[in-house]
Amino acid sequence: MNQPMDDSPGLTRDPYTFQPMDPTVTMSPSANRELPDGWPGSLTVCVALAGARASGKSLYVAVLVKLLRQLADEHGVVMKPANRQTKDSYAVNYENPFFEEMGLLSSTPPVSSAEAYQRDPLIYDLGFHVINGGEQRKVFLVLRDVAGEDLESLPEDQSVLDFFQWAHEVIYLFDPLKVSEIRLLLEGTVSAESLGADATDVLNNLLQVIRPGALAQEGRPRPRLAVALSKFDTLRSLANSANEGWAEIMGNRGAAFNRQLEPSYWGSDPELLNEEIRSMLLRLDARTLLNTVRQEAEIYGMDVRYFVNSSLGSQPQGSRLDRTGIAPFRVLDPVLWLLYDAGIFWPTTENHQQRGEQWL
Ligand SMILES: Nc1nc2c(ncn2[C@@H]2O[C@H](COP(=O)(O)OP(=O)(O)OP(=O)(O)O)[C@@H](O)[C@H]2O)c(=O)[nH]1
Numbered sequence: 001m002n003q004p005m006d007d008s009p010g011l012t013r014d015p016y017t018f019q020p021m022d023p024t025v026t027m028s029p030s031a032n033r034e035l036p037d038g039w040p041g042s043l044t045v046c047v048a049l050a051g052a053r054a055s056g057k058s059l060y061v062a063v064l065v066k067l068l069r070q071l072a073d074e075h076g077v078v079m080k081p082a083n084r085q086t087k088d089s090y091a092v093n094y095e096n097p098f099f100e101e102m103g104l105l106s107s108t109p110p111v112s113s114a115e116a117y118q119r120d121p122l123i124y125d126l127g128f129h130v131i132n133g134g135e136q137r138k139v140f141l142v143l144r145d146v147a148g149e150d151l152e153s154l155p156e157d158q159s160v161l162d163f164f165q166w167a168h169e170v171i172y173l174f175d176p177l178k179v180s181e182i183r184l185l186l187e188g189t190v191s192a193e194s195l196g197a198d199a200t201d202v203l204n205n206l207l208q209v210i211r212p213g214a215l216a217q218e219g220r221p222r223p224r225l226a227v228a229l230s231k232f233d234t235l236r237s238l239a240n241s242a243n244e245g246w247a248e249i250m251g252n253r254g255a256a257f258n259r260q261l262e263p264s265y266w267g268s269d270p271e272l273l274n275e276e277i278r279s280m281l282l283r284l285d286a287r288t289l290l291n292t293v294r295q296e297a298e299i300y301g302m303d304v305r306y307f308v309n310s311s312l313g314s315q316p317q318g319s320r321l322d323r324t325g326i327a328p329f330r331v332l333d334p335v336l337w338l339l340y341d342a343g344i345f346w347p348t349t350e351n352h353q354q355r356g357e358q359w360l
């Protein structure tokens with residue numbers, strides 16, 4: 001948007017609550033902590049992860065940060081942790097156990113516990129960008145991981161999760177095997193051992209925290225909702241299964257859900273993918289989930305899109321990563337949805353203002 005700074009309330013957010021803040025101050029009004037250099041007047045992009053236990057949120061964050069760094073590099077921008085705390089937390093909780101030790105991550109502790117490192121968001125400096133064809137601004141991306149445990153049974157003091165209401169986008173990950181209809185359909189074909197509650201129950205809890213109906217009534221913006229089938233490698237492996245119906249669906253090489261184009265999530269790809277996943281969920285009989293999204297989110301003006309992704313690219317071997325390494329699939333898409341609409345990281349130089357709906 002081509003507006004002077006003072007006419008753009010809400011661009012600069014408090015990274016701890018995601019709420020709009022006075023764009024001239026250097027301290028977080030909620031946490032009373034010093035904000036990273038360059039914060040005043042910046043655009044703060046706020047993204048929160050959601051999903052049941054073991055739905056893949058933390059591994060997603062681990063891989064997303066690496067891929068975003070690569071993307072920034074390709075655009076001649078250095079993406080860097082905006083403060084010491086982000087640098088340390090990413091290294092200790094994500095990077096070292098996963099990329100260095102080639103192991104999986106521990107379950108994220110509930111917010112009430114002393115070890116709940118996710119209370120401090122990960123804040124990245126994405127450098128300066130021309131926002132929607134207008135002026136140059138410093139852009140920060142704030143990522144909040146959450147403990148699935150806290151969304152499976154909401155904490156007594158739900159206000160600790162209020163940041164979800166203010167997020168620009170909530171990425172709701174669900175393990176395909178945690179949709180009861182899908183699990184029944186795939187029984188015997190894919191191993192269904194894993195923790196975590198039913199995907200629709202957790203989505204209901206999330207929407208109880210976001211309260212899209214109340215936000216609409218108050219005239220407040222609603223977060224976008226990216227509904228993403230995680231661990232998609234499990235479903236893709238069905239291309240070689242004895243189940244003919246599944247082998248045919250997943251074996252369709254031309255399907256958007258089977259390919260990752262370069263540039264990612266651009267052109268007609270978002271629309272195709274969205275429609276394919278919606279119909280796949282219908283085919284999988286995940287009607288309760290789809291109906292919940294329609295009746296509890298879309299009806300209140302939440303912008304919803306469907307995604308698939310795999311952080312690992314293949315099944316882990318016990319508590320270790322596959323020795324052949326990881327091959328992430330469509331991990332960036334939900335974040336690109338948001339960034340592209342602000343004019344950030346466009347793969348082309350066409351006029352930024354021509355693109356889609358604005359969320360700023
Ligand atoms: N096959 C496959 N398994 C995955 C993938 N991502 C995660 N997993 C499995 O899911 C488990 C849980 O992943 P996490 O990222 O720790 O899950 P989480 O959602 O952060 O869980 P909580 O912290 O308990 O809320 C991992 O240990 C893996 O076994 C994936 O891309 N493919």
Ligand SMILES: [Mg+2]
Pocket residue numbers: 057058059106107108145146147148
């Ligand atoms: Mg976790």
